[in-house]
Amino acid sequence: MIALDLSGNRFSGPIPSCIAHDAPHLDLSNNSFSGEIPDSIANMVYLNVLNLEYNQLGGQIPERFNALRRLTAFSVADNLLSGPVPALLRKFPASHFAGNQGLCGAPLDECPGKGRGWINNESSIGAAVGFVVGFVAAFYSLHWVVFSTRLRAYGFRV
Structure with a gap:
């Protein structure tokens, strides 16, 4: 046939x-x-x-x-x-x-729930939040150490 x-x-x-x-x-x-x-x-x-x-x-x-x-x-x-x-x-x-x-899926739109590798919207948002929290924590920690009057006294005794 x-x-x-x-x-x-x-x-x-x-x-x-x-x-x-x-x-x-x-x-x-x-x-x-x-x-x-x-x-x-x-x-x-x-x-x-x-x-x-x-x-x-x-x-x-x-x-x-x-x-x-x-x-x-x-x-x-x-x-x-x-x-x-x-x-x-x-x-x-x-x-x-x-x-x-x-x-x-190819050649159509990407399937829902399928990110491109390990980078997807959720991990991008998590990375951004982590960066902001880390930056704020580092800024205030550094501010506390540099401008603390109690620590300044110990810094000059050494």
């Missing part, structure tokens, strides 16, 4: 897990498929094109899609997907993921 193109129909319900194991081109766009994207699609080792846009698919894009190394075209635009975009799929433009309110 060279391609399985079922686009533009009124198919609904979940995508069957045994959809087409050897087809290099799978187009299920413009239907009403719902449920999650089957993990079994990751077993389609010869898959070059996967088009799932304009459906009602939910859940996450399976992490196993990182095994689809031959993909040259991929789109899940305008579904109900959420979670991070798997690493291998980040090479595709953001428009191929558009219309999924819950999707995040």
Whole structure:
């Protein structure tokens, strides 16, 4: 089989897990498929094109899609997907993921709760507060030592 193109129909319900194991081109766009994207699609080792846009698919894009190394075209635009975009799929433009309110990570916006390394808003605020508290404490400690009349008397006896 060279391609399985079922686009533009009124198919609904979940995508069957045994959809087409050897087809290099799978187009299920413009239907009403719902449920999650089957993990079994990751077993389609010869898959070059996967088009799932304009459906009602939910859940996450399976992490196993990182095994689809031959993909040259991929789109899940305008579904109900959420979670991070798997690493291998980040090479595709953001428009191929558009219309999924819950999707995040490159090439889209950063996922919530994921800082860049250990530096994030909370640690930046903590560092600023620590700097101010340390500066104030050092200033008043130095002021107390230099201008204290009790300590001045001991300083000249030595």
